[in-house]
Amino acid sequence: MKSGEKLDVGEIYGINVLGKATYDSPLRLSKKRGDDIFNFVKEDDKILQDISLREFKKCLADNKEPFAMERAGPREKIYFNVKKTKAAIVTCGGLCPGINNVIRSLVMGLTYFYGVKEILGVRYGFEGLNPAYGHGFVDLTPAFVKDIHQFGGTILGSSRGGQDVGVMVDTLYENGVDLLFTIGGDGTLKGADAIGEEIKKRGVDISVIGIPKTIDNDVNLIDKTFGFETAYHVANPIIRDAHNEATGAYNGIAIVKLMGRDSGFIAASAAISMSVVNFVLVPEMHFELEGENGFLEVLKKRLDTKHHAVIVVAEGAGQNLFKKDKKEQETDASGNIKHGDIGLLLKTEIAEYFKKNDRQVTIKYIDPSYIIRSAPANPGDSIFCNGLAYHAVHGAMTGRTRFVVGRVNNRYVYLPISAVTNKRKKINMEGGFWYTVLESTGQPFEMR
Amino acid sequence: MKSGEKLDVGEIYGINVLGKATYDSPLRLSKKRGDDIFNFVKEDDKILQDISLREFKKCLADNKEPFAMERAGPREKIYFNVKKTKAAIVTCGGLCPGINNVIRSLVMGLTYFYGVKEILGVRYGFEGLNPAYGHGFVDLTPAFVKDIHQFGGTILGSSRGGQDVGVMVDTLYENGVDLLFTIGGDGTLKGADAIGEEIKKRGVDISVIGIPKTIDNDVNLIDKTFGFETAYHVANPIIRDAHNEATGAYNGIAIVKLMGRDSGFIAASAAISMSVVNFVLVPEMHFELEGENGFLEVLKKRLDTKHHAVIVVAEGAGQNLFKKDKKEQETDASGNIKHGDIGLLLKTEIAEYFKKNDRQVTIKYIDPSYIIRSAPANPGDSIFCNGLAYHAVHGAMTGRTRFVVGRVNNRYVYLPISAVTNKRKKINMEGGFWYTVLESTGQPFEMR
Amino acid sequence: MKSGEKLDVGEIYGINVLGKATYDSPLRLSKKRGDDIFNFVKEDDKILQDISLREFKKCLADNKEPFAMERAGPREKIYFNVKKTKAAIVTCGGLCPGINNVIRSLVMGLTYFYGVKEILGVRYGFEGLNPAYGHGFVDLTPAFVKDIHQFGGTILGSSRGGQDVGVMVDTLYENGVDLLFTIGGDGTLKGADAIGEEIKKRGVDISVIGIPKTIDNDVNLIDKTFGFETAYHVANPIIRDAHNEATGAYNGIAIVKLMGRDSGFIAASAAISMSVVNFVLVPEMHFELEGENGFLEVLKKRLDTKHHAVIVVAEGAGQNLFKKDKKEQETDASGNIKHGDIGLLLKTEIAEYFKKNDRQVTIKYIDPSYIIRSAPANPGDSIFCNGLAYHAVHGAMTGRTRFVVGRVNNRYVYLPISAVTNKRKKINMEGGFWYTVLESTGQPFEMR
């Protein structure tokens, strides 16, 4: 590859900055190896996305630099004057394990790493940035957040949907906020990006940082989102006990519906974490109920041999089985399409089918969604939330804006918000993860 | 009190026996105090039911012997010849934590205490005693049941409803069963009593023992049923996290529906075990939704002050709020009346009410019933199941029949099946337990 | 029995009062049955201690009133003027699950039931009542204690040992304290009683209330102490996994040492809650290591048959195996005799014995004491702590002093401190509970 040649990747993954970082970081880190002291991350420190030898050779052959992402971490120079920096934190959308951990670690990091003195807690999502709601702010201090990591939910409260971008930027500006940390899903991140865009237009110095929050783990490019691990950990004993329901009756069938609007990561992970599941149905797969190879026939064969079955279904699975016109218009306040209830549909269709086929079955339908999403973060997610928050703080102080912090190939990276919101991550039906699901459950590649 | 005077209690609580116990117990127990070896229980060892000083004085004044129940435990003389005794175990009705513990301890007790060599596991409830179903038996040995106490559900499977009593007795007789242990609820125990009646008619020597199983804890006279403690223990973190749902939104309301068809013990216990609950609604109370002192108005006041509320409702609560004619005919296979779904009704009515009253509320409805009933027994219930099973074994060997083992005033006792099935235990709305619920939640005595 | 005849029980269990209760209770309770509103408890409402029919008949024959205890609960008349009442709470001795629950419910009860405005949290046990330590007080409000029930430990801190009684009473008096709630074990309760005695001498109006705290569950007369249930619940999976250690090696032996200085309730309960234990050794039993029927020989037989063994030992067991002169003098700051470490002794002796007997064994020694005592209260104990605290509040307001609240025969009662501190509760080696332990483990009645 010739030096100086233009690369694809730089443009795609280039992160916006408010301006040149000129202050010395207050962190007493090192700039050399071998002294047992962590080094400031250099600006050219990047992580490859595709890590196959094949891609390496392809780039070599094509004379193309591979896609790479900025490694997250503290920089030697920062943009904000720590003596005057003021931060705000907002949490939006549905609950997800770990939100309080992120809030706590943002507060601890801002306070103890950089000496930030004032951090506003925004109440009830973007509503809290609209004075019309009168929610007010909470003063977030280390003493206030000390124990919150042991609780699920969000101490700030949340809400769905957006607010007027101009109003929100007014609020930020009027309250002297320099850094806005937004913890939320796809819609929230798009909203944060819009706020960043408006800030840019106005030429003010406010950095907008996103910490992706989706229990479904469907954020493009990044390994996993916080809360996802806790989700399938909480689902694990529920599946174990659903198996008790299935075996507790002759031809017992337990259906467990788990979260997963567009992606089946929770359903699939929960199922392979508790090896009693016989069928996993996810949004990424196309299956039919009827027909010789359809799901109901496959289920019948299972029951005739084993006399019980456990089915784990993601909420967004099997949407082809609903009549289009019915669901078309409905969306929730976050703009998500409201799905037909696949759990209830399965329950009904299975009951009818076996009635028709003269087999007495006992069906138990279990929907633990609220139980899962409101749980406290498990130890793995607790570590992860700490890491996300600390890296978000470091990134924010450099003047980067409209970026998210995430984990790719096991490393923390910074990515532009737009890079992760342009499409959703899905299970690759031809990939190793899904194949493990099939190996574990024994279900066929296709049911249609 | 004059000696020889006829007492009320003897007749009510007299337990049927197959005949005189003539064999020496194989247990090497003691008959004297002070040797650090457990003594055989004597036939006149009885426990008072009402333990107030007031009742004592009343009996004294009335010259009446107080109600007392047979203390459970091994007797010096037994009825069955242990060399030839054969037992069977059947589990009926819905799942409940601890069934496998009871099965395991019955098997261990029969085998190791009395040397019983053969124990049949009846499959899928009373169906398994009807050869028409072709379910067959499982051979229950210590090796087979060794680890089952660590799992929820029932390894034998269960079913609802009865079978022809004559057919079942035929099956027992033809298979040489001497002892039938029935683990089940109200309907099952009545069925067991009917089997005992038929056995008596036929003059055969089969003892029928009941181990009351109802997660609702609504068995008359006895302190608690197995599985109940686990039930509210499993519900506890679910309520903790429901609180996260309630506080996570402005005017957030979380409704948790728990088991409790006729009695609210699970709902009330779960609520006072996790002090975040604001309202507990149980079948024993009469409440109205509408009106100045109705539930909706009380809830509104709560929201206007605190902006969130957690409601725990037993499934059988508020049945007065449903139109009578609708629910009248519906019963399940066990003969239980199908209740109107109070959880969904509350959700709907609350939503409508606040819409009418111009308050934006967010309602989360959580129904963890299957998650609770299929869980493994907790340590407390594990101890309890061991105790019930061991005492059932000892009672069975004496030739007692048509009796249950239970715990009254913290002691194990034997009671005739009929004594516990003639009515259901309910929370006393004027008692100390319910008052503790009110103290903990702060809800008013009356909402109507 | 002739009326007016002097009874034994009245003197033993009579509770001291500061004076006649003259204020109307602010609680809006009822005085009649049938209105679904809890009734004030009447002064003659008492609970029998011995509830056997045999005792009933014996009292009848002896013309003796049975032992009975005051039923706990709110009274119609109270002693303190709620507008001016000030309370203090102190926690002493070792940690125990549930302390924070008791603190929280005391604060909630005092505040919301009776409108008490000021509650002092005493820091670090009785040290906090000695100004020389300079610990100061914490202001206990509902907002401050709202979430503490979800944490183990004590938010007030604790310490062992007493302080000068005069100094402590001075502190109470100077700070205007009317009610002193002491949460602690045997030594603490005796200290509280001494404080009460000094208060009486001085003729001041301070009520001293004890809430017995001993994880060992060895308080005389009362069913159970708070924290005990949690203790064996936390020990349960530890024993389950100790079994994995035992079976994981050829002739594997796992020794789990649990709390129980003078009484083996935790060890015994934990063992029967997880049916994998082969030997339970408690302080109440006398066993020898050596000899034909000694423990080591019995253990050898077990290993030769099954090739693994799980032993649960209470810390106070087998003290006869230590040389007297060594342990005689040592006591801890609470005045408890320091025991020889039976766990380590067993480990050493077993190793030596099997070495001598040419058997290779693998011994794993597990001591989870701190893990257990610092855990948060489980749901059962949470309910119990609420109940204890609420009843303590009601009792305190009546002017009763130098009393404890406890549970006897499943009812909350008030007892004089002296009644529960004069001796310790122990497992009855001839009773049903210990027999269940033997039934569950299969260990012999005697090993000596």
Next chain:
Amino acid sequence: MKSGEKLDVGEIYGINVLGKATYDSPLRLSKKRGDDIFNFVKEDDKILQDISLREFKKCLADNKEPFAMERAGPREKIYFNVKKTKAAIVTCGGLCPGINNVIRSLVMGLTYFYGVKEILGVRYGFEGLNPAYGHGFVDLTPAFVKDIHQFGGTILGSSRGGQDVGVMVDTLYENGVDLLFTIGGDGTLKGADAIGEEIKKRGVDISVIGIPKTIDNDVNLIDKTFGFETAYHVANPIIRDAHNEATGAYNGIAIVKLMGRDSGFIAASAAISMSVVNFVLVPEMHFELEGENGFLEVLKKRLDTKHHAVIVVAEGAGQNLFKKDKKEQETDASGNIKHGDIGLLLKTEIAEYFKKNDRQVTIKYIDPSYIIRSAPANPGDSIFCNGLAYHAVHGAMTGRTRFVVGRVNNRYVYLPISAVTNKRKKINMEGGFWYTVLESTGQPFEMR
């Protein structure tokens, strides 16, 4: 890079094979993309180890192919005739969560993926391959292993240390074993490699597969070993409650010793998963107790400000603090150097130091090692164990031998045993992970 040029990596990571794989795989997988069916993994499918852009550029500049590892997964051609293949599984060394999960998934995979009919379970580690011990084999079938994933420990039993390689190969050969799966740590893997070497010498057709088991997570090159995640998850609440011990006394100090002989991954991960820890001491760091910047002085400053401290220490930390000559000779049966007990040393030194410095402190020392290693696998490890076992089965069938399956950069790979046993993985004291530990605890970079 010129084609055909010799690469470093090929030799290092080349995996031994028994011979050319000639049988068609019985798996019905795909060879093309886009059909929603998993594709056989191709032999040139490899994963980069260093995934930084910098390394990419360096390889480019140096004309060097980067280090890459074989992607694990099913191949189109296999070496063994599935109709006659016989497998054996052996588990060695200390317990670790997940062993039973691996056993179960090996059995399921061999049976259901490839139709292997006979699988021998080797009892008690390598001892079981030495007939002199007389341990015999267990017949591993799907029915036998069905539920074992829910239990900790190893159903096969284990032992430490090796056996004569010739004898073990004799046993394998005489029993017709084709595939030997060894689950164990460093010593076990070296033993497995020696077995493989001996097999090669003899020219027999037995494949030896390693599944690295070390709870310490210190296997060279690979992301994580199974059981490690469970380890810090189980440690998490223990640390939470150790904090209760620390705050429960004035100047309370809780010391929690966790596993980590040469690497501090468990201690560090547990500490950042529960943000109450003030000091983490690991083997990779050099710290001193004495001196102005020594640990004791730093601890004193902490206590003087906050009056409590939580210390998490890995068992192998601070070995410089022990006198060399004492520990030199001692090793355990696995050949591991026996460490001085740093936990007890800290306890003693801290006590002495504060006594000298006139501060009353209360020290609680907690060692939960056996509780952690014998726990059942958590959901994350359960998934991981499934993945490892399935990929081990696929690799084994291809005739690869003397290899391990592991996870590198989030992908399953195959590596020669020798590649992972030549050195141990340690925490990089200058890396991001350790920096997060410092950020979370606030402890200084250096304490010496």
